[in-house]
Amino acid sequence: MASPISKIILFSFLLLLSLSISNGKKMTHMHFYLHEILSGSNKTAVTVVNPQNNDSSFGMVGVIDDMLRDGADPNSKLIGRAQGLFAGASMEQDNGLFTSLNFIFTDGSYNGSTLAIFGRLVSGTVIERPVIGGTGQFRMAGGYTISNQLSSNSMIFEVDAYVSHY
Numbered sequence: 668m669a670s671p672i673s674k675i676i677l678f679s680f681l682l683l684l685s686l687s688i689s690n691g692k693k694m695t696h697m698h699f700y701l702h703e704i705l706s707g708s709n710k711t712a713v714t715v716v717n718p719q720n721n722d723s724s725f726g727m728v729g730v731i732d733d734m735l736r737d738g739a740d741p742n743s744k745l746i747g748r749a750q751g752l753f754a755g756a757s758m759e760q761d762n763g764l765f766t767s768l769n770f771i772f773t774d775g776s777y778n779g780s781t782l783a784i785f786g787r788l789v790s791g792t793v794i795e796r797p798v799i800g801g802t803g804q805f806r807m808a809g810g811y812t813i814s815n816q817l818s819s820n821s822m823i824f825e826v827d828a829y830v831s832h833y
Contacts, residue, residue, distance in 0.1 A: 703822035724755030
């Protein structure tokens with residue numbers, strides 16, 4: 668027969684387990700495309716500070732106001748903007764960029780909500796960055812994004828966001 672102490676421990680464990688399972692958080696998967704324009708009159712990424720050493724991007728600082736669309740086609744539906752900063756923060760050959768972005772949703776079921784994305788970008792690789800917060804429907808958000816550049820000729824990235832939120 669179980670002792671009263673072991674019953675209390677078992678009850679406490681089950682209570683904590685049930686609280687952690689039913690904490691009210693939702694998991695949302697979103698799939699969209701980030702469109703960046705590097706030249707012309709409508710460019711969405713601008714380098715503000717150029718590095719002193721032309722051999723790398725270390726020291727470069729820039730800003731973006733890219734488009735979030737529901738498709739890879741440049742004429743697909745605009746669902747938001749990706750606004751933020753990037754900086755050349757790597758002295759290595761990979762030219763890694765530090766990025767701090769807000770995904771601002773302006774259409775659809777997440778209209779008015781934002782996600783805060785923070786992390787490293789290395790061109791030509793799968794880009795995984797953490798979601799460190801959000802607003803609106805994404806208050807207290809956490810999670811991650813996975814981005815893939817569709818081709819070396821375009822600055823269109825396929826983005827999958829996996830977001831845990833209340």
